[in-house]
Amino acid sequence: MCLDDQILNTYLDGELEEPFRSQVEEHMSYCSACRDRYKKLKNLKLMVEASVISDSEIETRKANVLRMIENTCFSKKKPSFFKRQLRINLPAFATVAAAFVFVFVGSIVYINRETNQFIPPNVENTIDENNVNLVNSKTVKTIDDYSLEEILDSLDKRGYTVDLKIKGVAPVTFE
């Protein structure tokens, strides 16, 4: 009697116990039909295994998550300035046309820990006549003149822990 797929799969996974194991091997030594079927099942298993997520993608995500955990679970050394997760879930149909990434940064307050003063990077912090300018002629930089990157960089240099999470939603592809 020939071997069924259930037995061949169990054998393939190395989980078939004696004496069945030897019986399977003996049968396959003379039955080419079962040998062929076994080969097919083995190829299927190899093909599935080969479709595994790549090591490099795992490593990237591993580093991302560890950074996040170090900040939320282990970090007692650096003062955490703002720790906020911004996540916008788009309905699936909105992702068809393009992937949208919204970044909203509101009410960022800069406080110098030593002096308790507001300290936007290189921004003068007093407001008087000298400081009031027409928008198109102003020479003094305000917070609006800085890119998000520069603001984060400035905070980072001052020793704050900054977590900024921007989530993009991958577009759905239609083939």
Next chain:
Amino acid sequence: MELRSSDEAAFRQVYDQVFPVIMKVAFHVTYNLDVSEDICQDAFIRFFDKNMVFETMDDAKFWLIRVTKNLAINQIKRKARETASIEKLKQVTPTSSYKDGASQLLFQESTESVRKAVAQLSEKYKTVIVLKEYAGLDYKQISKILNISESNVKVRVHRARKELEVLLGREDA
């Protein structure tokens, strides 16, 4: 060797060994890298917060796999509800991730069709295939994680492969 999950040194040890496994589980259930990253983060933060003691590395690993599996299954269920109007096939985008260095068209094609087929399996079969083929667990370990008997695992693995064969065969035709 005892492991306390909130102890930083122990945590790092577990993280280093177990992260790749749970990332594989999360990815091959959801087929979305960003979602998988969130799920893994969630699982490890729960692990840390619970301050549990595990007798062995394997116990910690199984705990994390179980939590990850549940989070991933919940995520696809939620997503299925949200996108009920869109055809099932189209919500899967298994295109972003390929094995290192393998850029041959043929290989990519088979990777993509396998992933699509896995995504189409019912929850019951998908879970055992992911734990078996991607997480590399044996029947006994899977039975512990899923709380079912070993012979039940054996049958599910067999039926899942049968279904995969049908799904993949249909695509060739």
